[in-house]
Amino acid sequence: MTDQTAASPSTARLIPARHRLKILSYNVHSCIGTDRRLDPARVAEVIAALEPDIIGLQELDVGRSRTGGIDQAHTIASLLQMEFHFHAALNVAEERYGDAILTALPARMIKGAGLPSHGEQRGAVWVEIDVGEHKLQVFNTHLGLLGSDRMRQIGEILGASWMGSPECQDKPKILIGDFNAIPVTATYKAVAGQMADAPLLSGTKPRGTFPSRFPLLRIDHVFVSSEITPVATEVVSTPLSRRASDHLPLLVTVEL
Numbered sequence: 001m002t003d004q005t006a007a008s009p010s011t012a013r014l015i016p017a018r019h020r021l022k023i024l025s026y027n028v029h030s031c032i033g034t035d036r037r038l039d040p041a042r043v044a045e046v047i048a049a050l051e052p053d054i055i056g057l058q059e060l061d062v063g064r065s066r067t068g069g070i071d072q073a074h075t076i077a078s079l080l081q082m083e084f085h086f087h088a089a090l091n092v093a094e095e096r097y098g099d100a101i102l103t104a105l106p107a108r109m110i111k112g113a114g115l116p117s118h119g120e121q122r123g124a125v126w127v128e129i130d131v132g133e134h135k136l137q138v139f140n141t142h143l144g145l146l147g148s149d150r151m152r153q154i155g156e157i158l159g160a161s162w163m164g165s166p167e168c169q170d171k172p173k174i175l176i177g178d179f180n181a182i183p184v185t186a187t188y189k190a191v192a193g194q195m196a197d198a199p200l201l202s203g204t205k206p207r208g209t210f211p212s213r214f215p216l217l218r219i220d221h222v223f224v225s226s227e228i229t230p231v232a233t234e235v236v237s238t239p240l241s242r243r244a245s246d247h248l249p250l251l252v253t254v255e256l
Helices: 040-050 072-080 147-158 186-192 239-244
Strands: 002-004 018-027 054-062 083-092 095-103 107-115 122-131 134-142 173-178 220-224 229-235 250-255
Touching: 018 040, 018 134, 018 173, 018 220, 040 072, 040 239, 054 072, 054 083, 054 134, 054 173, 072 083, 072 095, 083 122, 095 122, 095 134, 107 147, 122 147, 134 147, 147 186, 186 220, 220 250
Parallel strands: 018 054, 083 107, 134 173
Antiparallel strands: 002 018, 018 250, 054 095, 083 095, 107 122, 122 134, 173 220, 229 250
């Protein structure tokens, strides 16, 4: 992250600081790659090469027997030397499965909760991150496979208990996630009616993120509020990222 201020002392107090941030959305598929290998360190390696400031991860296993009982959120955050805030959308005995926000910036958890679901249980996590003088509100979610579920879930996130909360008023907001929704869907359009699709504003032609070997579908998204300006977008397709997960990472650079 860079913090750019006006060069002249006489104008420094008149022109607010501009902060450039790299935002990453990445469904890590329980750290099981397309080669069926379980490897959280490989996922961390993909992320580290991109040097993001704020990361939204989906499909993390914590203490699940199917992935060796590892706390994947803690493992990846430790390798990246970041703090993390995890919410378990699914709890079965001691096993958990859900989403996390990672950053090295000062941050505090505001909320983690389930979303209305008839299919597989889904959830979201909300973290406030200090970026200079700004209190950036960051939301990360993984929406359901059923269209009816997705509409209820995104309605909840956009509603009064999440993004419409008084705590969010007049503050910059970023919504990260695997929406399981391409741009022609009602789910996507519900968000696009209130926030900007960052890749569309960054001057880069949007690309698919799923499946990682043949990315035809654009279902991973980063949306931003009007206080935030997207300046670059990259869907990261490398030999390593195509193996590490069934989704490709979506990296968006913004100015706040």
